[in-house]
Amino acid sequence: xLISSAFSAGQFxxxxxxxxxxxxxxxxxQKIANLADIPVGGMLLFRYPNEHEPCIxxxxxxxxxxxxxxxxxxxxxxxIPNVAENKIVCPCHQGYFSLDEGRPLAGPPQHPLPRIHVExxxxxxxxTSVELRSI
Amino acid sequence: xxxxxxxxxxMTIVHGILSIVLIIDIVQLWLxxxxxxxxxGGDSGVPLPALIFSCICLLLNLxxxxxxxxxxxxxx
Numbered sequence: 001x002l003i004s005s006a007f008s009a010g011q012f013x014x015x016x017x018x019x020x021x022x023x024x025x026x027x028x029x030q031k032i033a034n035l036a037d038i039p040v041g042g043m044l045l046f047r048y049p050n051e052h053e054p055c056i057x058x059x060x061x062x063x064x065x066x067x068x069x070x071x072x073x074x075x076x077x078x079x080i081p082n083v084a085e086n087k088i089v090c091p092c093h094q095g096y097f098s099l100d101e102g103r104p105l106a107g108p109p110q111h112p113l114p115r116i117h118v119e120x121x122x123x124x125x126x127x128t129s130v131e132l133r134s135i
Numbered sequence: 136x137x138x139x140x141x142x143x144x145x146m147t148i149v150h151g152i153l154s155i156v157l158i159i160d161i162v163q164l165w166l167x168x169x170x171x172x173x174x175x176g177g178d179s180g181v182p183l184p185a186l187i188f189s190c191i192c193l194l195l196n197l198x199x200x201x202x203x204x205x206x207x208x209x210x211x
Contacts, residue, residue: 004160007192011167011186018179
């Protein structure tokens with residue numbers, strides 16, 4: 001009975017934290033870099049929305065920019081993009097994500113990388129929001 | 136109509152109820168772990184249905200406990 005009550009209380013706590021997360025304001029847009037600073041086929045490291053969240057910005061081709069959290073969804077190792085193979089690699093446990101969508105391709109990760117939405121305004125690249133995804 | 140069970144039958148009923156309670160608790164534990172996993176993965180649609188189902192399990196356990204008390208009272 002007590003165990004059952006404790007589990008129900010735990011479920012309520014998760015619901016409360018979920019509600020808090022939904023109520024939180026979206027982080028403000030932040031300038032990452034100038035477009036000219038990012039070579040085609042290259043990447044840039046940045047932090048968004050705060051100093052504790054490392055992210056990667058990748059430019060696979062002239063007209064495409066993709067950005068993700070750099071923390072692997074398995075055990076938070078720093079992932080490394082491999083533009084030539086269209087993959088993002090986690091060197092810790094050989095996890096692989098697709099460069100296009102950040103979805104897990106192979107290895108231990110089960111969840112996609114959080115996507116950082118970016119906007120190009122003139123010659124400047126801005127990070128505007130973080131999209132957490134479970135599938 | 137109050138039923139009076141002999142002692143050995145009562146123990147069988149008690150053991151059966153304890154088994155059911157154990158199963159319900161295991162289901163609740165699994166549900167809690169799954170909900171936490173989905174919450175950490177960013178899914179915001181899972182916690183509410185999970186809480187509702189967990190509360191149903193809690194009510195089931197409460198009902199079984201109440202039945203046990205009634206069973207004990209029929210002897211006295």
